[in-house]
Amino acid sequence: MDVSNENQVKHFFEKSQITHVINCAAYTAVDRAESEKEKADLINHLSVRNLGKICKEKNIKLIHISTDYIFDGTNYEPYREENLTKPQSVYGKTKLDGENALKDLNHGTVIRTSWVYSEFGKNFLKTMLKLGKERDELGIIFDQVGTPTYAKDLAKIILDNLDSIRNEKTEVYHYSNEGVCSWYDFAKAIFELSNISCNVKPLETKEYPTPAKRPSYSLLNKSKIKKDFNIEIPYWRDSLKECLIKLGEIK
Numbered sequence: 443m444d445v446s447n448e449n450q451v452k453h454f455f456e457k458s459q460i461t462h463v464i465n466c467a468a469y470t471a472v473d474r475a476e477s478e479k480e481k482a483d484l485i486n487h488l489s490v491r492n493l494g495k496i497c498k499e500k501n502i503k504l505i506h507i508s509t510d511y512i513f514d515g516t517n518y519e520p521y522r523e524e525n526l527t528k529p530q531s532v533y534g535k536t537k538l539d540g541e542n543a544l545k546d547l548n549h550g551t552v553i554r555t556s557w558v559y560s561e562f563g564k565n566f567l568k569t570m571l572k573l574g575k576e577r578d579e580l581g582i583i584f585d586q587v588g589t590p591t592y593a594k595d596l597a598k599i600i601l602d603n604l605d606s607i608r609n610e611k612t613e614v615y616h617y618s619n620e621g622v623c624s625w626y627d628f629a630k631a632i633f634e635l636s637n638i639s640c641n642v643k644p645l646e647t648k649e650y651p652t653p654a655k656r657p658s659y660s661l662l663n664k665s666k667i668k669k670d671f672n673i674e675i676p677y678w679r680d681s682l683k684e685c686l687i688k689l690g691e692i693k
């Protein structure tokens with residue numbers, strides 16, 4: 443369904459027996475959002491508020507995915523859930539407004555994540571695999587650091603912990619894989635593990651200007667989710683390897 447179409451959403455909830463909603467729908471074109479503010483707001487904020495309202499009315503548990511881009515990236519230690527938010531882009535601002543709409547309703551669990559990839563859809567890993575095979579050299583930004591997240595790992599912790607997710611008040615959690623790297627390190631690891639001989643040159647952010655500003659540091663502290671859900675989180679390179687195997691890039 444189109445989450446921004448109130449009638450469609452209402453109809454969907456009326457005809458289905460739903461116990462949980464995991465909202466992964468979002469306007470994710472970070473650069474395009476700078477010139478499509480209304481559309482980004484509709485999907486990342488107003489639609490989330492609408493889903494939250496319906497879920498609260500019907501006592502349905504809502505798990506909503508949010509982003510590290512709600513921070514400004516000036517921290518020097520991994521961001522905790524309660525740290526000051528200060529988005530630097532329209533995308534980040536609309537995602538934060540979506541989180542706040544759920545907080546106002548006091549319903550739903552927000553999971554902020556970062557640098558998501560998988561074998562499906564479009565993402566950094568798949569772009570690197572394609573470009574790395576086509577070109578001899580690529581320039582990749584080294585002065586933005588964070589942690590990649592394999593979507594499968596995040597999906598697993600959500601599905602495994604549906605029963606422990608409470609909705610009495612809005613809780614925020616941080617989740618990414620373990621460890622830290624720059625986009626440059628991420629690209630190097632992809633090529634190394636997949637035996638792709640493409641040279642990676644480190645670029646500064648200022649050498650690759652984009653319409654939307656991105657946080658230069660977006661590490662997430664995951665202590666809360668690890669404690670509340672009693673989980674261990676895989677190291678980012680191990681998960682990357684697993685995804686490359688699934689993609690058939692390595693054995």
Ligand SMILES: NC(=O)c1ccc[n+]([C@@H]2O[C@H](COP(=O)([O-])OP(=O)(O)OC[C@H]3O[C@@H](n4cnc5c(N)ncnc54)[C@H](OP(=O)(O)O)[C@@H]3O)[C@@H](O)[C@H]2O)c1
Pocket residue numbers: 443444445446465466467468469470485507508509510537555556557558559563564
């Ligand atoms: N990718 C990252 O690095 C990253 C980092 C942090 C957080 N996140 C968050 O993770 C979640 C999933 O993002 P993703 O990376 O998987 O991005 P994605 O591939 O762009 O997925 C977003 C999905 O939302 C759907 N969608 C967009 N507008 C919709 C609407 N009006 N109604 C219903 N569905 C709609 C899209 O469908 P179509 O394909 O049909 O348009 C797409 O399947 C989002 O909440 C995003 O903010 C992502």
